[in-house]
Amino acid sequence: MITLFVNMFINDYFPLFVAAVGLVPLLTGCLCYWWAMRPKLVATFHPRDLQTSYLGALTLPFALFLAFMVSDIWNRETRYAQTVLQEVQRLDAMLDIAKVCGPTCAPVDDAVGVYARALSKYEWDEGWVYPDTQVSRSFDGVVAAVAAAEADTTVAAHMRSALLNGQIELRRLRTDRYFILHADLAPHRWIVVLLLGVLSQIGLAALHVGKKPQLVLGLATFSVAFSVTLAYTIALAWPTVDESIIPSEELRRILE
Template sequence: MNWMQLIVGEYWVLVGLFALVPLLTGALVYWVAVLPRFVRWFEPKDLATSYLGALTLPFALFLAFMMSDIWQRETKFALTVLQEVQRLDSLLDVARICGAPCQAVDDAVGAYARSLSQNEWDEGWTHPQAAVSARFETLVAAITEVERRADVAGHLRAAMLTGQGELRRLRTDRYFILHVDLAPHRWAVVLLLGVLSQIGLAALHVGKRPQLIIGLATFSIAFAVTLAYTVALAWPTVDENIIPREELTRVLAP
């Protein structure tokens, strides 16, 4: 079991844990900043206010670029699902033009589409699901059987083979899109830059309890909300409203 499977297994627990980290680090930084020994030793007036900006700017820029990558991946994921629906719809057209000899293909396309919708088009999957793979193999077997039939026109057989290859490719594309940008070190960098920003904020208000509480509390809450939202977006999911209802209903119909 890899790290992504462990994460997705408790998806919303993970989001909550990420949101909790900035609050805990903020509390720790506050505790250090009000220690009498630290207050006597540290002189915040020696720091320029630009010091805080030098810390928070890299944090804000890195998080913004990371969020942009996640949004772009969400769009690519949704586009790939739309292409899958279109390919499934065209396969149904071919099977129904073919008629009775291709009834098994018609049934297999519908079963594969429903399995995709239930297991892989929603958020949280990290690898090709066995149930979906089994349905795809059933579809392949049905198309292979049609290939052996002399009473099916050659152009229909060719269209089915092309559709089968496209469906396999699109499923692989979805897997690639999901995994390509989810490197663990990105999250570590975001956390590190955020904690450094908290330290910088506290350094400017050492010994000033009201200012320290307000500054650290507002930044830590904003940090927690932003981080949790970013984690929640990290696993693409498809809003089926973006797919033409007629096509979606047709490919998912029992």
């Protein structure tokens, strides 16, 4: 159910999805404030009985887990960018081969261009989750064009081999990109982050039961920091290609 809900929103409403996730810590912070200011709790609960280390024992696992998670996401974003760069280079190389091959390989040139534009529009963008059907159809066009060139005996053997190897490499890189995106995107990680964050809010509220100024300041600053960090982490979880890392001339050539 969680996966279905996420997939429904990140395709067309990704910024709204990120904002909605970022609102969760703010809502739980408000709930903790309401709980800590209830008259019955203020009358019976004495925060002075708690040690300040109590809050640290809650926030330390939260901070460490989130730090390791963000580190994994940053490393994955680097691998994703490298894979996209390799795709661009392979597409560019296949265009070169098709042009050297001459008019016989013109269908390959056209098919590779269509595939490159489909990748740029549907799968190199932020929010991509599963292989897009339009990209898959355009790749089928590349396969058909390469197969036709393979069957044409007027095309030199080394050209046919290079085109076939390029097609195989493009399929592998697309699969690698899918794997990189999903390898560390387990839903239970986000549940653990939210649970540890909410426990930290509860601990912060418990230390300031009935103390409105301290409670507002503590919960507000922590909840805002929690919200911004969580939203930023969610935004990073679905990487997008950074066109600044790809030579503009090379990118323009495969997309035009």
